Amino acid sequence: MVERFNGRISEVVQQTRFASAEKIRQTLENHPKLYNHHIPQKALGHTTPISALKHWYKIKPELFTKRVYEHSKLDKHSVQSRHNRFVVFQLPRNTLCIHGHI
Template sequence: MVERFNGRIADILRTHHFHCGEQLEATILRYVWLYNHQLPQKALGHVSPIQAMKQWQRSHPELFNRRVTNQPGHYR
């Protein structure tokens, strides 16, 4: 999955011209969100990575210290 993500983000970076670092950052953050929340992955049973993580947490709660959410954020 990492290789697919890297390939897709590389395509975006090759085909777009960014006028500033903020544009580049916003595009990357938007794509990361799209990839993790909206794009089903064949390797994960045709669900998005966040859906797969939530399913894994339900079946193996002992492996998680925090609840998987849809919200990005920094964890301490």
């Protein structure tokens, strides 16, 4: 599925003339939501990835360690610093995060 997603975004970028860098940024940020919520996938029985995820959540909730939402946004992590302040940062998808002391 990742290869298909990357292929589709690559096609969009190659076939579209963008008016500005801001338009490219908006397109890249909006594409995961479009792909996950609105484009049915043959491999998922002609349903969208989010619909398939919701279906699996209903029939096998034990597969999920927590309720997930906003799938197409970047992962957010918060870490408590030594001064008892919480730092929230975003990681790109597929980034390994090892939690440690700040």
